[in-house]
Amino acid sequence: MSVQGYNPRTGEPFGDPLEATSDTEVDRLCEAAHSAFEVWSGWSAQDRARVLDLVADRLDENSENLISVCDSETALGVPRLTTELKRTTNQLRMFADVLREGSYVEAMIDSPNMDIIPPRPDVRRVLRPIGVIAVYSASNFPFALSTVGSDTASALAAGCAVVVKGHSAHPNTTRETARVVTAALAEGGAPEGLFSVIYGTQSGVRLVQHPLVKAAGFTGSIGGGRALYDLANSRPDPIPFYGELGSVNPTVILPGAAAERPEEIAAGFAQSVTMGVGQFCTNPGLVFAPSSIVDELGKAVAGSNGGAMLNERMCDSYRSHVEALSNSDLVALVATGNAPDEAWAGKPALFSVPLETFVANLEKLTEENFGPSGIIVTYSDVADVLPVLAKLPGTLTGTVHASPSENKEAAAVAAELHKIAGRLIYNGWPTGIALAWAMQHGGPWPATTNAIHTSIGVPGIYRWLSPVTYQTWPDELLPPELQDANPLGITRRRDGVLAKH
Template identity: 85%
Template sequence: MSVQGYNPRTGEPFGEPVEATSDGEVDRLCEAAAGAFQIWSEWTAADRATVLDLVADRLDDESELLISTADSETALGLPRLTTELKRTTNQLRLFAEVLREGSYVEAMLDSPNPDIIPPRPDLRRVLRPMGVIAVYSASNFPFALSTVGSDTASALAAGCAVVVKAHSAHPNTSRETGRVVTAALKEGGAPDGLFSVIYGTQSGVRLVQHPHVKAAGFTGSVGGGRALYDLANSRPDPIPFYGELGSINPTVILPAAAADRPEEIAKGFAQSVTMGVGQFCTNPGLVFAPESIVEPLAAAVADSTGGAMLNERMCHSYRSTVEAMANSDLVQVVATGTAPDEAWAGTPSLFKVSLDVFVANLEKLTEENFGPAGLVVTYDDPETLLALLHRLPGTLTGTVHASDSEHELAGRVAAELRKIAGRLIYNGWPTGIALAWAMQHGGPWPATTNTIHTSIGVPGIYRWLAPVAYQTWPDALLPPELQDANPLGITRRRDGILGKH
């Protein structure tokens, strides 16, 4: 068995097939990763940071080859992939900064107090790395959410070992990226086996069930994520499975905003919904808007151009869904864009439905269509819309477009969207996710399998860390993060007060 890459623009094979990883090899790599973890987890945070910076530098050094390979396997284009690779290396450097700053371990120290009930001993708590992490690559981000993407970067930063399941849509990109990362880790003196890449569907099944694997990160479809999630939870020792799955990303355009700046909003929507040929998890595919702005939205989508989608299966699914909607009695086609003459091209489309019909067919009309298509739900009364929003499925983002005169109404909309979404956007668009401490990329099912964690941003590191409390241990035997003198100079919570003490 092997995994073959394809050029989405031509439909022709690209590169040599990559041999699927056998069960025995998965076992060997997990065993090696477990051994490497024992060493890597004892490295200082500062030393791990130096290696992450080195990995970023070496990826930048080989950017031309990596970007060219990824473009041949994904058709995402050189400008987009250049930006994505730089985002990926910046992500590694961000986590290096996090390690040097040090507060991510959430060190807590409570002094003993024998006079309270119950008496309190000397207690000290810190977050420690969990072990071997399984990472499942995304099809739509061959760098930022794949081999050395946010899951891998945050797990290595945390002090964990990583085994990556490469996505079948870009095996050559995964192989080349893995080669660079492995060489950089070796150059930095990291233990052998700390990072490896496996190929093939069966290898991914084997990986999530392996006893050395202590947690998993996944970005992909609801079906694939749910299957792996169930496997992770059916193990003799269930493990955390952090899946980022499907999202409809509702956008609410309020009446005054629609009247004040229809062309601006329409242009922004078209750019967002067609970005990356609509293959973003934050694609704003569902819009609630007054009838007055439908025509500008339609004009903007009609002026837009699609492109080759990531693989044949994804293209077929998108085209089938668009065709079914076009032939449906429920919705109306209001715009169709153009697409290049390429093998797996997706054409932008926009549909319209009234709020009453939408409510009556809520489950059917809230299914994610991964591609450059949107559905506009027209409403007359914002109060009626407010009563609906909390019934939408869990989603990564919720967006509100409002004028200055609509702040009170916008706040009420946000209060409803907050019940279903992990990130709220005001007068902007959800595509584009900053790398920051405050970023939240998650949401209720089916957006993710765990609503309190994020897969992008600094807090993503907490998925791979578990708290350990030390009770009445001698200072010399404590981790440096918990020692009285605070030798690392990190921010800690001591007797309930934050500070560098």
């Protein structure tokens, strides 16, 4: 068995086929990763930060080759991939800064008090890395959510080792990225086996079941994610599986906003829904709007462009879904955009449906169509939309477009959206995700398997950490984060007070 890359613009093979990883080799790599973890987890945060910065530097230095290979294999375009690779290296540097700042370990110290009931001994709590992490690469972000993307960067920062299952849509990109990362880790003195890559579907199954793997991160389809999630939970020792799966990302356009700035809203929507040929997990595929703005939205989509999609299967699925909607008596075709004459090209499409029809066929019309298409649900009164929002499946984002006079209505919409979405956007669009402490990229099922956590942003590191409490230990035997003198100078919660003490 082998994994072959393809050029989406031509449909022709790209690069040599890569041999699928055997079960024996998966086992060997997991054992090597565990040995490396035992060393890496004992490194200081400062030393791990230095290595993450080095990996980022070496990726930047090899950017020309990485982007060239990736564009040939994904057709995402040099401008987009240049930005994405810079986002990836900035992500590594962000976690290096997190390590230097130090408060991510959430150190807590409670002084002994034997006069209360029950008596309290000296107890001190800190977050510690959990072990070997399985990372499943995304198809649509070959750098930022793949080989050395957010899952890998946060896991390495946490002090864990990583085994990456490369995505079949871009195996050559995976190989070239891994080559740079492996060399940089060795240059930085990191233990051998800390990071490795495997290929092939069966290897991914073996990986999530390996007893040395302690958690997994996944970005991909609902079907693939659910299968791996079930495997992770059916192990003799179930492990956390942090999957980002599917999302319709509802947008509500309020009447005032639709009347005041229809062209601006329509242009923003068309840009967002076709960004990356619609292959974004935050694609705003479901819009609730007054009928008055439908023509403007259609005009914007009609003037938009599609492009080659990531692989043949994805393109076929998208085209099939659009064709089914086009032939359905439930929705009306509002507009189609343009697409180049390329092998796996996806053409933008926009449909509309009255609110009543949408509610009656909610399950069918909320199925995610991964590509540059959207459905407009038309309404007369926003009050009728509110109970419908609560019935939508879990989603990564929810968006509101409102005029300054519609604060009451916007607040009412937000009150419903926050029940189903992890990030709420006001007068903007959900595509494009900031790298920040406050970012939440997650939501109720099927958006993610665990809505408490985020896969992007600083809090993503907490997926790979577990709390340990030390009770009545001598100061000199405690981790430095918990020692009385606070030798690292980090922010800690001591007797309930958060400060550098």
